[in-house]
Amino acid sequence: MSSSLAAIPSAGEEAGSGASGLLVGMEQIGKIYPNGTVAVQNVNLRVGEGEFLCFVGPSGCGKSTIFNMIAGLTGHTSGRLSVLGTTPKEARKMNEIAFVFQEHTLLPWSKLIDNVTMPLTLRGVPKKERIREGERVLELVGLKDYLKVLPRQLSGGMKMRVSIARALISRPKLLLMDEPFGALDEITRQSLQDELLNIWRQDRKMTVLFITHNVFEAAFLSTRVVVMTPRPGKIADILEIPTPFPRSDDYRSSPEFGRHVHAVSETLKH
Numbered sequence: 001m002s003s004s005l006a007a008i009p010s011a012g013e014e015a016g017s018g019a020s021g022l023l024v025g026m027e028q029i030g031k032i033y034p035n036g037t038v039a040v041q042n043v044n045l046r047v048g049e050g051e052f053l054c055f056v057g058p059s060g061c062g063k064s065t066i067f068n069m070i071a072g073l074t075g076h077t078s079g080r081l082s083v084l085g086t087t088p089k090e091a092r093k094m095n096e097i098a099f100v101f102q103e104h105t106l107l108p109w110s111k112l113i114d115n116v117t118m119p120l121t122l123r124g125v126p127k128k129e130r131i132r133e134g135e136r137v138l139e140l141v142g143l144k145d146y147l148k149v150l151p152r153q154l155s156g157g158m159k160m161r162v163s164i165a166r167a168l169i170s171r172p173k174l175l176l177m178d179e180p181f182g183a184l185d186e187i188t189r190q191s192l193q194d195e196l197l198n199i200w201r202q203d204r205k206m207t208v209l210f211i212t213h214n215v216f217e218a219a220f221l222s223t224r225v226v227v228m229t230p231r232p233g234k235i236a237d238i239l240e241i242p243t244p245f246p247r248s249d250d251y252r253s254s255p256e257f258g259r260h261v262h263a264v265s266e267t268l269k270h
C-alpha cells in the first residue's frame, strides 16, 4: 500500500495541511488505553471519497477503537491520522462525520421528525429548513408517513431506519456505522442492506465505514473489506470486492458472492 502521508499530523499534533482526495489516512496507527491495553497496532489504511469499507475481525480486535479515533472521540497514541484532510478533532467540528450504532439512541419522548432533526436543532438551523431536511431523510429511509410517531411505536428495523435518517440529515462526507444491523433478523437486515446501498449510490461522494461480524454482509456491501487480526488489532488483509453496483438478490445467490464470502472467511482464520 502506498503511503505518502507527509501532510498527516502525528499523534497529539495540531491540524496540518490536508491530503487532497484522501478521506481517512492512517499511517502506523496505534492505540494503547491508559490501563495498558494495546487495542490497535501498526494500522495503515487510506480511504478515498465514495468508498464503502467493511471492517471484520474477532471481538475485541479494536474495530470500534479505530472508529472512535477517526471520529475524534479518543486519541491515537502513535502514528499519523488524517480525517477529511485535518486532525480528527478538527474534522469533528466540521459536522461532516456521522455515526450510527447498533443501539438506536433515539429520544423516546420525541416524535420521529424531532428525533431526526436533532442535529440541526443543536446547530440552530431554522425550523422550516429543519422540517424540509427531516422530511427528505425520512423519505429516503421509507418513513415519510411516520413524522409524528414516537420511537416506541416502531419495530427494531424501523428504529434503525430513523437512526440512519438522523445520521444522513447533515449530508455527511463520512458515515461511520458500528454494527448497525447486528440486532436485526435476517430479512430486515437484508432489506436495510439494500436500502443503505441505494442511499449510498445516490450520493457517491459519501464514504461509508461499516463494522460487521457477518462475512455475508461484508461481501454484499463493500467495495473493500478490511480484515483484522485478534487483539492487538492489525490489518490482516484488505480484500477488493469488485462486483459492480447495483447488487441485487441475484448477487447474493451467485458463485461470485460465494467466492468473496469464502475469501473473507479464510482471511479471518489466519
Ligand SMILES: Nc1ncnc2c1ncn2[C@@H]1O[C@H](COP(=O)(O)OP(=O)(O)OP(=O)(O)O)[C@@H](O)[C@H]1O
Residues within 6 Å of the ligand: 033, 034, 035, 037, 038, 039, 057, 058, 059, 060, 061, 062, 063, 064, 065, 066, 231
Ligand atoms: N476505554 C477503554 N479502556 C480500556 N480498554 C478499552 C477501552 N475501550 C476498549 N478497550 C479494549 O480495547 C480492545 C478493543 O476494543 P474494541 O471495542 O475497539 O474492539 P471491537 O473489535 O470493536 O470489539 P467488538 O467486536 O466486541 O465490538 C478490547 O480489549 C477492549 O476491552
